[in-house]
Amino acid sequence: MHVVYPVVVSALLFSIGVYGVLARRNAILVLMSVELMLNAVNLNLVAFDVWLGDRLHGGQVLTLFVSVIAAAEVGLGLAIVLAVFRTRRTVDVDRLRALAEVPPASGPGSERPAGSAVQPADGEGAP
Amino acid sequence: MTSQAPGLWPPSGPEIVFLLLGAVVVGSALLVVTTRQLVHAALWLVVCFGALAGGYLVLTAEFVAWVQVLIYVGAVVVLLLFGIMLTRAPIGPSSGLDSGNRWAAALVAVATAAVLVTVVVTGFRAAYAPLHPGQGAAEPLGASVFRVWVLPFEALSVLLLAALIGAIVLSRTDIRGRE
Numbered sequence: 001m002h003v004v005y006p007v008v009v010s011a012l013l014f015s016i017g018v019y020g021v022l023a024r025r026n027a028i029l030v031l032m033s034v035e036l037m038l039n040a041v042n043l044n045l046v047a048f049d050v051w052l053g054d055r056l057h058g059g060q061v062l063t064l065f066v067s068v069i070a071a072a073e074v075g076l077g078l079a080i081v082l083a084v085f086r087t088r089r090t091v092d093v094d095r096l097r098a099l100a101e102v103p104p105a106s107g108p109g110s111e112r113p114a115g116s117a118v119q120p121a122d123g124e125g126a127p
Numbered sequence: 128m129t130s131q132a133p134g135l136w137p138p139s140g141p142e143i144v145f146l147l148l149g150a151v152v153v154g155s156a157l158l159v160v161t162t163r164q165l166v167h168a169a170l171w172l173v174v175c176f177g178a179l180a181g182g183y184l185v186l187t188a189e190f191v192a193w194v195q196v197l198i199y200v201g202a203v204v205v206l207l208l209f210g211i212m213l214t215r216a217p218i219g220p221s222s223g224l225d226s227g228n229r230w231a232a233a234l235v236a237v238a239t240a241a242v243l244v245t246v247v248v249t250g251f252r253a254a255y256a257p258l259h260p261g262q263g264a265a266e267p268l269g270a271s272v273f274r275v276w277v278l279p280f281e282a283l284s285v286l287l288l289a290a291l292i293g294a295i296v297l298s299r300t301d302i303r304g305r306e
Contacts, residue, residue, distance in 0.1 A: 001141055003254035006186065007247045009149035013156055015240035020160035022232030026224050028165065028210045032172055035203060036156050039179055042195075046188045050263075051256035057271040060263050063191050064272070067198045068283055072290035074203050078210040079297035085214045086300070094226050 006047035014040035027081045027091040031074060038070045133255070141258060145185045151178040163220040165211050169204055176200050188263035 013036055020033025042063045049059025085091050133139070138146065155175040159168050176199040183192035261267075272280055296302055 001139075001145065001186065001256050001258050002135060003251045003256055004135070004248060005138075005142060005145055005149065006182065007251055008244055009145075009152060009182070011243035011247055012153050012240055015236045015243065016153065016156045016160055018239050019232050019236035022235060023225055023229045024160065025226040026165065026216070028207060028214065028216070029160075029168060029224060031210075032159055032168060032207060035172070035199070036159065036175070039176065039199070042191075043179065043182065046183055046186055046191055046263075047256070050186050050188065050258065051254055053256075053262075056275050057263070057268055058276075060188055060191050060268055061272055061276045063188075064194055064268075065279065065283055067194055068287060071198055071202055072287050074206050075294045076290050076297070078206055079294040081210060082213055083297050091214050092223070 001050070003047055003051045006043055010040045010043040010047070013037075013043065025092050025094050027084070027093050028078075030093060031077050031081070034077075035070060035074065038066060042066055135252070141185050145182055148178045148182045148185065151175075152182065163222070163224060164218075165216045165221070165224070166208070166218065169207050169211060172207070173200055173204050176204070186263075187258050187260055190263055190265045190268045 017033045017035075017037030017040060020036060021030055024030050024033060045059040045063045045066070049057065049063075052059070081091055084096065088096065090096075152175055155171045155178065158171040159175060162168050162171065176195060180192040180195040180200070183189075183195060
């Protein structure tokens with residue numbers, strides 16, 4: 001098995017995960033994309049472990065550890081998403097702007113705060 | 128390792144199987160990040176993880192493949208479906224799943240893919256890993272975990288316990304802070 005094949009598949013999977021994290025608006029879909037990125041790393045670890053023929057199986061053991069950490073991450077992430085949903089009634093990451101430094105003047109249509117540093121804040125963007 | 132490696136192009140049998148599984152993985156991952164229905168995204172995630180487990184099997188990492196099926200397909204996707212259900216997501220196709228910066232995200236993703244693929248193809252073009260079945264079976268992997276990696280294993284169990292307690296505290300509503 002050439003190492004190039006699994007490593008290229010893993011690179012493509014990672015960039016698909018990057019696209020999902022950046023482009024999706026629903027928080028649960030963002031979590032799914034993070035899972036895709038973690039799986040790309042897992043595939044890389046397994047491929048290099050097989051290539052190097054490690055006696056201690058460091059790559060595959062680390063893959064198991066990453067799986068466990070991913071399960072913990074998804075549990076905590078979903079608890080946080082549910083807490084946000086209880087208080088805000090939405091899970092859109094675009095509309096959760098309570099911690100933004102400059103609250104936007106209008107809705108999510110105007111994404112570019114070009115000269116908005118001097119504009120007065122007129123309330124939170126949260127519904 | 129790299130001595131008398133066969134050429135890159137006519138792929139051998141395991142490589143053909145792996146490439147087909149890789150195509151399934153990439154295709155279903157693309158559907159996960161582009162579909163308009165939340166539940167379908169979770170179900171395509173099942174396909175993606177299952178094909179990835181098949182890829183691990185081809186790479187002779189059997190134990191990792193079954194752990195992948197158990198944890199990801201069994202636990203993580205069920206958790207994500209619970210999350211979809213509890214946030215009262217619409218079942219049918221919904222239009223608001225993509226944010227407005229989709230094209231910038233696509234640009235960043237294509238740039239990432241170009242850089243990564245270029246780097247790994249230049250770096251590992253000649254690398255060849257001969258596959259020996261039984262290399263990643265449960266017995267050598269278990270011996271390795273419980274002899275060499277036992278300290279990180281125990282630390283990870285404590286981490287998992289802390290994460291689960293944190294999730295319980297976060298999701299219960301009758302636990303208040305002080306004052």
